[in-house]
Amino acid sequence: MKKVLYRHLFSKVLGLSLLFFSTSFYAQEEAVVSEVVAEDANASGGDVAKGKQLFNQNCAACHALNRKMTGPALANVESRLLEDEGLDKEWLYAWIKNSPGMIKSGDAYANKIYAEYNQAAMTAFPTLSNADIDDILAYTAAPPPAPVTAVAVASEGGETGSGSGISNEIILGALALVFGLLVIMLILVNNTLRRIAEANGVVLEKEKVEKRTPIWKAFAQNQFLVLVSVIFLLLASAYFAYGWMMQVGVDQGYAPVQPIHYSHKIHAGDNKIECKYCHSSARVSKHSGIPALNVCMNCHKSIYEYKGNPEGPSAEDLANGYTNEFYTGEIKKLYKAVGWDEENQKYTGESQPVEWVRIHNLPDFAYFNHSQHVSVGGIECQTCHGPVEEMEVMYQFAPLTMGWCINCHRETEVKVEDNAYYAAIHEELSKKYGVDNLTVAMMGGLECGKCHY
Incomplete structure (x- = not known):
């Protein structure tokens, strides 16, 4: 049967047309999005990229774009104030540069915000110019970025499923099948040769098996070997018994699961938080102490979700379930424990104790003073506790x-x-x-x- 050439030609033309159409449509969509962003930036008269940097430096501690925190949400704040309150940009300039002065002047909307947010005046930013404020407003008016599609991370030394090579499982399966066929063929050949030999009258002699003394009986009859074996077993038992008893009370490597997962790798490693900021009593007391939850809330009043490492999670973290959603869920556990109303940004008074599991525990007859080592001796925390800044789960590093x-x-x-x-x-x-x-x-x-x- 001859090939129908016009069908192949039609398929190629159709495929090229679809490819050209999708490419041009994507380019037009990108152009429209860029035009919208440019229009928003021009409407606010500022630079979105620079505004994002200024927002993170000056505003992010108390404000989010689409969520109420210590202060109100700032997404499209300029248009909202213009449409809902009848205020203009000049009012925003004055408010950002000197909010306490606006409150004292008797401005109605300034006092309304002041009363709504627990009478906590916003920090004044007199160093910000009008151009800087325009950049920040441009950032608050810009559309949110498109969500990032998760990329499958292959384990070290592995390959993704889209590779063109044959997987190791298929190769091993094929080799096992070939080996099985060879074994079956050898068995069939052996049986066939035996049948041919019997048909020709050839008698196959059975191997004569000499009767030997069992090895256990020979061992029992050798008194010197028995004596040496008994002495060896006694010495080995004493050695292992001594080693086991010397490990009683030694919990090196102990890493219990805590009721709220706390990553020293993120806090002390990625964010460079000093150990003695949380364990402040180590400077002046015998004990280093467990930090109170209000120390955690110093930061987590504003940090309500974990946005992850800019480089992305490692394959090991993904395998252990340490995702952004996991860490954000642990922050919610903290809020529940301290009784923090995330929506209204205030404490409810309904707190719950956190039953932390102790990791380092010296015997009662041993005296150890943290302040003597930390403040007087100048010993680093890592000397006894190991590379804490690398620990996702805290464990006992030294035998103590x-x-x-x-x-x-x-x-x-x-x-x-x-x-x-x-x-x-x-x-x-x-x-x-x-x-x-x-x-x-x-x-x-x-x-x-x-x-x-």
Whole structure:
């Protein structure tokens, strides 16, 4: 049967036409969107990109575009004030640059906003020029960005499903099938050869199996081997029993699940929050303390959702379920615990205790003072707690055993710079014993009473 050429020609022409039409339509749509954005920017007389930067620097702590926070939502604020309240841009200039002055002057709408938002006056921004405010208004009037389509992330060393290569599962399946066929063929050939030999009168002799002494019986009859084996088993049992008993009370690697997931990787790593901002009592107290939830709310009154790392989540985070939605859900748990009304931006008074699971726990007979190590000794938190800034789930990094502490006292040099107390001790030890590097052990850090009082 001959090929019908005109059908193939018609298909090609139709495909090219559809491709050209979709491309031109997409280009026209992009042009329309760009024209709309340009019209919005021109209407506000500002630069949207620059306005976004200024908004994040000055406004984002108290305002969102489409959501009420400490202050009102600012999406299309200029047009809303113009249409609903009859105000103009000059009023906005005056309000942003000097809101307390507007309130004191008796302006009706300024006092209305002041009363509605708990009589908390907006911070004045006298350094912002009219052009800067125009840029911010242009950003608030711009349409929201299109949602980003999620991209499938392949695991390290893997390939996406759209690749043209053959997957490893198919190759392994084919090899297993070939191997199975070879085994079946060998069995069939063996049976066929046996039938041919029997038909020709060939008698196949069976192999003579010599009767041997069982290995267990031979082992039991060898008294020297039995004695050596018993001694070896006793020593091995004692070694493993000693190792097991030495691990009693050692919880290195312990990583319990907390009622509210807290990522040290995001807070201490990505956002560079200092450890002692939350654990402030470590400077002045024996204990580092569990931060109160109002410390969390210092930031999370304004940070109500997690927008993710600009580089996107890693394959490991996606595999463990650490998505933007997951972290936002944990923030909602915090709001529920402190009794925060997200919609009205105020506390309801209906709080719930959070039962945190303790991770680091020394025995009661061991004395450890955080302030002595942190404030006096200048020891970094990571020395004992490990790379906290990399931990998604907090775990016990060090064994916290007596031997581990003693080794630290023996090896760690005391920082004598700008410390008159330690400098004086170092000077006396240098005169009497010729000590160059002062350690904790040299100052009595190995005495029993230092830790066991």
